[in-house]
Amino acid sequence: MGRMPKTCLDDRAECGESAPAGEAAPGARFEHDTRWRVLRRNLRGAIQAIRTHGANRRRIARGDFKLRPLIASYYVTHRCNLKCGYCTERYPIRDTTDLGTEEACGVLGRLRREMSAIYFTGGEPLVRPDIVELVREARRLNFFPIYLGTNGLLLPSRERVLDYADRVVISLDSTDAGAWDDLLGAGGGQARRIYEIIAHYAGEQRRRRVSLMVNCVITRETVADVYGVMEFCFRHDVVFAPVSATADSLPDRALLARPDYQRLVRHILELKRRGYPILGSIDSLETLLFGRPFPCYATALPHVYPNGDVFYPCQPLGRVGGNLLELGSIAAVYREGERKFGPWKECWRGCALYCYVLTAYYMHHFWDQMVLESVAQFAMQPGTGRRLPAEAALEPLYEDPSSWEPSDPVAVPPTRLVYDVPLAQLVRSEQLSPE
Numbered sequence: 513m514g515r516m517p518k519t520c521l522d523d524r525a526e527c528g529e530s531a532p533a534g535e536a537a538p539g540a541r542f543e544h545d546t547r548w549r550v551l552r553r554n555l556r557g558a559i560q561a562i563r564t565h566g567a568n569r570r571r572i573a574r575g576d577f578k579l580r581p582l583i584a585s586y587y588v589t590h591r592c593n594l595k596c597g598y599c600t601e602r603y604p605i606r607d608t609t610d611l612g613t614e615e616a617c618g619v620l621g622r623l624r625r626e627m628s629a630i631y632f633t634g635g636e637p638l639v640r641p642d643i644v645e646l647v648r649e650a651r652r653l654n655f656f657p658i659y660l661g662t663n664g665l666l667l668p669s670r671e672r673v674l675d676y677a678d679r680v681v682i683s684l685d686s687t688d689a690g691a692w693d694d695l696l697g698a699g700g701g702q703a704r705r706i707y708e709i710i711a712h713y714a715g716e717q718r719r720r721r722v723s724l725m726v727n728c729v730i731t732r733e734t735v736a737d738v739y740g741v742m743e744f745c746f747r748h749d750v751v752f753a754p755v756s757a758t759a760d761s762l763p764d765r766a767l768l769a770r771p772d773y774q775r776l777v778r779h780i781l782e783l784k785r786r787g788y789p790i791l792g793s794i795d796s797l798e799t800l801l802f803g804r805p806f807p808c809y810a811t812a813l814p815h816v817y818p819n820g821d822v823f824y825p826c827q828p829l830g831r832v833g834g835n836l837l838e839l840g841s842i843a844a845v846y847r848e849g850e851r852k853f854g855p856w857k858e859c860w861r862g863c864a865l866y867c868y869v870l871t872a873y874y875m876h877h878f879w880d881q882m883v884l885e886s887v888a889q890f891a892m893q894p895g896t897g898r899r900l901p902a903e904a905a906l907e908p909l910y911e912d913p914s915s916w917e918p919s920d921p922v923a924v925p926p927t928r929l930v931y932d933v934p935l936a937q938l939v940r941s942e943q944l945s946p947e
């Protein structure tokens with residue numbers, strides 16, 4: 513297995529840091545987090561995203577769907593301190609081996625050669641005692657933006673991750689503590705603890721120059737609770753990111769067809785129109801939450817498992833192209849994946865997760881939606897965002913719900929989607945198309 517010539521451990525020593533992994537060093541602040549430097553990192557990230565977009569358009573035009581990566585999802589572990597009912601990304605459902613700190617830093621170093629953005633996920637990333645070192649290493653390597661997904665429970669003992677990450681995404685599905693505790697599957701009291709932790713660190717966002725986002729999974733049981741989750745987010749100046757619960761990465765069609773779910777989605781869309789901090793453009797939210805068809809370009813978003821394995825073309829299809837540490841780059845993994853499994857094209861299976869929906873907009877609505885949305889996201893950063901009355905999340909926003917157009921998600925034909933590349937150019941893969 514290849515090694516990085518210089519490791520994050522070496523670097524920590526050079527920086528004179530002495531706090532053990534995960535332990536808060538009082539007063540420790542990252543040296544790069546002045547407002548000007550954050551802006552500069554934003555601009556650099558934007559330039560890289562534009563260049564990657566151009567390169568990928570050219571690749572697709574010549575029929576090569578092994579895309580240049582935009583952002584990697586790095587599952588640093590599958591271990592977790594919760595057992596959420598809908599989740600399959602945890603041990604023992606996934607039984608993978610974690611890399612040690614040095615090798616995990618090696619993964620980061622290799623990823624950085626090919627992309628500038630990273631999303632730490634799991635399992636629960638914060639159960640790794642070295643998570644602070646890993647996120648810090650991502651910062652040292654100048655990744656931007658650095659996302660970290662967490663259930664939040666261990667944030668107080670690993671709070672230095674907040675100094676190195678740009679956006680911390682915390683899961684929050686319900687404001688009914690009892691019902692949510694049942695879903696979390698780890699005994700009573702966890703839900704209340706998470707509310708308190710989010711509220712506490714939401715108040716620290718400006719000081720730490722980090723932005724918090726809540727990822728809310730809408731399930732059959734929690735539809736009515738999501739209004740409260742939104743209100744909580746807006747009250748605490750936290751971005752709200754909704755997704756419906758998936759099984760095998762596909763949406764729950766029975767849930768999507770329910771009137772109370774459709775009312776909720778329309779409420780979310782209306783709040784988005786009114787400028788509330790909700791992730792995604794109106795169009796991409798509709799695609800995600802109504803389960804509309806979209807062409808997915810999953811190779812732009814490599815998923816790296818805890819042992820360094822990378823999927824080709826994507827994690828939902830479960831095919832590992834190869835190991836990043838052994839093959840050295842995502843490009844090499846994709847070449848190996850193509851050799852093993854054959855060429856892949858854009859896919860219409862319809863995995864209803866934000867990251868995959870995002871690829872369609874990234875390829876086909878880059879300027880009119882992605883760039884605009886990124887600017888809006890920048891405006892949502894705490895401290896620059898406007899504060900709108902949080903109660904709107906709970907109030908009825910429609911005069912006459914019975915006048916709604918029907919939104920049967922299954923019935924929406926693909927032609928509803930207007931792309932600036934002729935659909936004929938987007939050859940569907942027989943193997944992967946839904947029918």
Ligand SMILES: C[S@@+](CC[C@H](N)C(=O)[O-])C[C@H]1O[C@@H](n2cnc3c(N)ncnc32)[C@H](O)[C@@H]1O
Nearest residue numbers: 598599601634635636661662663683727757758
């Ligand atoms: C797998 S978790 C890993 C990070 C961390 N443990 C957490 O819960 O935030 C990443 C996100 O996926 C969401 N998730 C898990 N299973 C899901 C499913 N079946 N459908 C939709 N989202 C899901 C979680 O709620 C969480 O926000």
Ligand code: SF4
Nearest residue numbers: 592594596599635663
């Ligand atoms: S906390 Fe995250 S990884 Fe753990 S079970 Fe819940 S969703 Fe899955």
Ligand code: SF4
Nearest residue numbers: 808810826859862863
């Ligand atoms: S839509 Fe297709 S390519 Fe995209 S993640 Fe799902 S199975 Fe993979």
